[in-house]
Amino acid sequence: MADRGGRRVALVTGGSRGVGAATAVALAERGHDVAITYRNKAARAEGVVAEVERRGGRALAVGGDMTLGGDLDALFGALNRWAGWLDVVVLNASGGMERDLIAANPDYPLRINRDAQLALVTRARPLxxxxxxxxxxxxHWAHLHGRVDQLPSYEPVAASKHAGEQALRGLTGELGAEGIRLLVVTGDLIEGTxxxxxxxxxxxxxAASRRDAGGRVPTTAEMAEAIAAAVADPVLPSGHTVVVGGALDALLRVPR
Ligand SMILES: NC(=O)c1ccc[n+]([C@@H]2O[C@H](COP(=O)([O-])OP(=O)(O)OC[C@H]3O[C@@H](n4cnc5c(N)ncnc54)[C@H](OP(=O)(O)O)[C@@H]3O)[C@@H](O)[C@H]2O)c1
Structure with a gap:
């Protein structure tokens, strides 16, 4: 492996579009080399690779389904060869509203939003x-699941992401012993996604109801900036939650 002057290396899951793509770019602007993952949008992922490289960072895009252990093993094999270490892991990839995947496996929301997140962290820890x-x-709906009304169509996503957050929070002690902290960044509805x-x-x-509640709703760029700023902030303690946009207490006013 070439000596790259100890550059910081980040992995952003689901970096081919939306918040993940913007986060990859925001981390590159802060001097990271960035690996992104995606499920099937290879052309978009290569576009993000070019954006990272334009900002002076090395970049890698790895395709695969993160709910499959074999694909995760292949991802970490590629990461090991490409960088050999990690400084940042952004668990951004998410799912649970894909009709075809849920028809094939009703547990898909939990598989992607809890089990795959834990499986990825298990493989990332040694790096x-x-x-x-x-x-x-x-x-916000997932973070506050159980305490706020849910849109029926989003309920499985909210429940499974909440379960994923709780499972990860359960690891903060072990991670802390390894010098690794866990941060949670929760966002309001993000316009344009x-x-x-x-x-x-x-x-x-x-969207109008969330705008009324919070004044405005965040953009992918604002969410990405909040994630990159949290990573760069050495003072935030493990377990800290960064809230991006919106009034959490107005979530009960979800239109039906
Ligand atoms: N959108 C919002 O309004 C909103 C609001 C608050 C918080 N968030 C959070 O922000 C994060 C990103 O949301 P987003 O709306 O930007 O995401 P998105 O546009 O739905 O993109 C999802 C990303 O995850 C990848 N992905 C999906 N399933 C995968 C799988 N099984 N294996 C590997 N990769 C997979 C996708 O790859 P492909 O491109 O190849 O399909 C894509 O890169 C999520 O954690 C979400 O909960 C979103």
């Missing part, structure tokens, strides 16, 4: 250097 950060990216468009179709008026 993460002391001082490293894991960020779990989530939504595929999920926001899908939810708006299912619950017309949702």
């Amino acid at each position: 993460l250097r002391r001082g490293g950060t894991i960020v779990f990216v989530t939504s 595929i999920t926001a468009k899908l939810l708006e179709r299912l619950a017309p008026g949702l």
Whole structure:
């Protein structure tokens, strides 16, 4: 492996579009080399690779289904050859509204949003250097699951992401002993994303209601900046939650 002057290396899951793509670029702007993962949007992922490289970082895109252990093994094999260590892992990839995948496996939301996150962290830990950060990216509805009303169509996503967050929080002691901290970044509905468009179709008026509650809703760039800023902030303690946009207490006013 070539000596790259101890550059910081980040892995962003689901980096081919949306929040993950913007986060990869924001981390590159802060001097990281960045590996991204994606499920099937290879051309978009290569576009993000070019954006990272334009900012002076090395970049790698690895395709695969993170709910499959064999694909995760292949991802970490590629990461080992490419970098050999990690400083940052952004657990951004998420799912649970894909009709075809859920028809094939009703447990898919839990598999992607809890089990795959834990499986990825298990494989990342040996590569993460002391001082490293894991960020779990989530939504207000998932973060507050059990305490707020849910859109029926989003409920399986919210429940499974909440379970994923709790399972990861259960590891903070072990991770701390390895010098690794866990941060959670939760966002309001993010305008312009595929999920926001899908939810708006299912619950017309949702975006307007979130705008009324919080003044405005965040963009992917703002969410990405919050993630990159949290990674760069040495003072945030393990377990800390960064809240991006929106009024959490107004979540009960979800239109039906
Ligand atoms: N969108 C919102 O309004 C919103 C609000 C708050 C929080 N968030 C959180 O922000 C994060 C990103 O959301 P987003 O809307 O930007 O995501 P998105 O546009 O739905 O993108 C999902 C990403 O994950 C990848 N992915 C999906 N399933 C996968 C699998 N089984 N294996 C590997 N990769 C997989 C996708 O790859 P392909 O591109 O190849 O399909 C894509 O890169 C999520 O954790 C979400 O909960 C989103």
